Amino acid sequence: MQPTSFLYEESAGVGTITLNRPERLNALTFEVYLELAAFFRHLNTRESCRVVIVTGAGKAFCSGGDVENIIGELFARDMKGLLEFTRLTVDLIRGMRQLHKPVIGALNGTVCGAGAAIAMACDMRIAATTAKVAFLFTKVGLSGADMGACFLLPRIVGLSKASELLMGGDFISADEAHRTGLYNEVVPNGQLMARAQEWAGKLAKGPAFGLMMTKELLNKAMSFDLETALEAEAQAQAICMQHPDFRESYNAWKEKREAKFQ
Helix, strand or coil, X not given: CCCCCEEEEEECCEEEEEECCHHHCCCECHHHHHHHHHHHHHHCCCCCCCEEEEEECCCXXXXXXXXXXXXXXXXXXXXXXXXHHHHHHHHHHHHHHHCCCCEEEEECCXXXXXXXXXXXXXXXXXXXXXXXXXXXXXXXXXXXXXXXXXXXXXXXXXXXXHHHHHHHCCCECHHHHHHHCCCCEEECHHHHHHHHHHHHHHHHCCCHHHHHHHHHHHHHHCCCCHHHHHHHHHHHHHHHHCCHHHHHHHHHHHCCCCCCCC
């Protein structure tokens, strides 16, 4: 499956998705939404890809929905048609969170609206110093709780900061996003992709099965109580102990060499 509305390249187990409408600040179209959601589902079956990087071409990561291609067209839709669109947008977030592989957001510039939601759905976010971010939805009269934001964002930055970001809709700098925990790391613009590749390469060499189980438990634990989480983790760890990667790690330690995970 080779996408047509964005770029994809793969090397050494790392797949890189590049949003590629730089003249429109990588604004999303109906086609991009649809193809991105389908592509993340496809990546679950692509054994050659172990880690995914999402970035943007040009000076922006993603500026949200295209005002001409999407926003203007929505006024012609009835409630059924609007729900078809909003369910399409959340299907993208669902695909990212259900992908059994780490997703790293390499945020190369402005991150806003649906672009902020895509960044939020990544497992890690490494940002350039120019990657200011805003959940702009209330600025255009919509709910700040969009594309999983009311569920995911408080778990990343806390309820109080999430309320500020989603209700206010204002931009914050990359440094402030880092201080709040929304960004894992901020680096100079010229170092962004090298740093993202460094992280991705490290994870790609890691135990794919163990990483899959980690992400699955992180997702599920968002709705667990403590006792449920403890039992789920006990079961997950016992399953991982039966996987060949666990034995390989032990053998590598005994033989004083680097582990070669499946």
